[in-house]
Amino acid sequence: MTTDGLRPDRFDREGHDQLVDVRDLQAALPGIHRLRTWAHEALALAPGERAVDIGSGTGSEVFAFADAVGPTGTAIGVEPDQNLLASAQRRATELGAHAEFHPGDAYGIPFRANSFDAVLCERVFQHLTTPLRAAREIERVLRPGGRTVVMDVDWGTAILHPGARDITREVIETLLASTTNPLSGRRLPGLLTKAGLEIDDIGSHALVQERAAAAGSLVTKISAMAVARGRITEPQREELLAELARGAETGDIHLSVTMFAVFAHKPEGR
Numbered sequence: 001m002t003t004d005g006l007r008p009d010r011f012d013r014e015g016h017d018q019l020v021d022v023r024d025l026q027a028a029l030p031g032i033h034r035l036r037t038w039a040h041e042a043l044a045l046a047p048g049e050r051a052v053d054i055g056s057g058t059g060s061e062v063f064a065f066a067d068a069v070g071p072t073g074t075a076i077g078v079e080p081d082q083n084l085l086a087s088a089q090r091r092a093t094e095l096g097a098h099a100e101f102h103p104g105d106a107y108g109i110p111f112r113a114n115s116f117d118a119v120l121c122e123r124v125f126q127h128l129t130t131p132l133r134a135a136r137e138i139e140r141v142l143r144p145g146g147r148t149v150v151m152d153v154d155w156g157t158a159i160l161h162p163g164a165r166d167i168t169r170e171v172i173e174t175l176l177a178s179t180t181n182p183l184s185g186r187r188l189p190g191l192l193t194k195a196g197l198e199i200d201d202i203g204s205h206a207l208v209q210e211r212a213a214a215a216g217s218l219v220t221k222i223s224a225m226a227v228a229r230g231r232i233t234e235p236q237r238e239e240l241l242a243e244l245a246r247g248a249e250t251g252d253i254h255l256s257v258t259m260f261a262v263f264a265h266k267p268e269g270r
């Protein structure tokens with residue numbers, strides 16, 4: 001499976017956790033793509049408008065913006081990772097895309113207030129120690145009447161089956177404790193409202209791990225961490241992984257987490 005368009009979400013050096021890397025969700029990409037489609041339909045960009053993707057990675061959504069706004073509009077990506085930024089800039093040149101990429105992060109979008117008609121921010125808030133600051137940055141750069149979609153996973157919705165409930169619960173609790181802002185998905189509406197935006201709609205999608213992936217690298221890493229922290233024993237971990245492997249063979253397996261997408265706008269007069 002290609003990793004094109006994926007991003008590691010490195011936005012907060014203080015709170016950054018490499019444990020929950022987006023590459024662990026590769027098998028769930030169909031669900032992510034469906035929410036991205038929902039996001040673009042909600043933003044409904046028109047020719048001549050200005051749009052920015054905060055945490056643009058290799059630029060896939062910025063290129064979609066560029067197609068929507070056309071040559072009279074502006075499509076911008078803001079990305080803190082220099083390697084991803086360089087990759088996006090190379091792709092823009094290769095594609096001849098009308099897209100710009102700038103260094104920056106969710107705490108400091110390098111543009112003036114009231115600069116954009118639309119803002120997209122995907123899988124960033126779960127890595128932030130002060131997400132309200134990022135929400136206020138989105139409000140700042142949106143023009144009055146401008147709209148935004150903010151998307152993120154809520155790790156508190158994780159389902160791990162099969163396995164003894166007490167063991168799977170300890171593994172999920174270890175995941176929550178190891179993520180900077182693990183319940184970010186459910187908190188997005190409140191954060192955006194507190195920042196001065198008005199909520200228009202909320203979408204969600206369960207990101208389901210493919211059966212063939214069995215436990216996957218994320219469960220393998222988290223369960224090892226649960227052992228290291230004394231939450232479960234190594235024999236319990238081995239039995240859990242064995243149960244998941246058997247479940248993958250028989251079809252009795254379910255590993256998922258829910259991603260939420262919030263569509264909001266900046267009221268006129270702000």
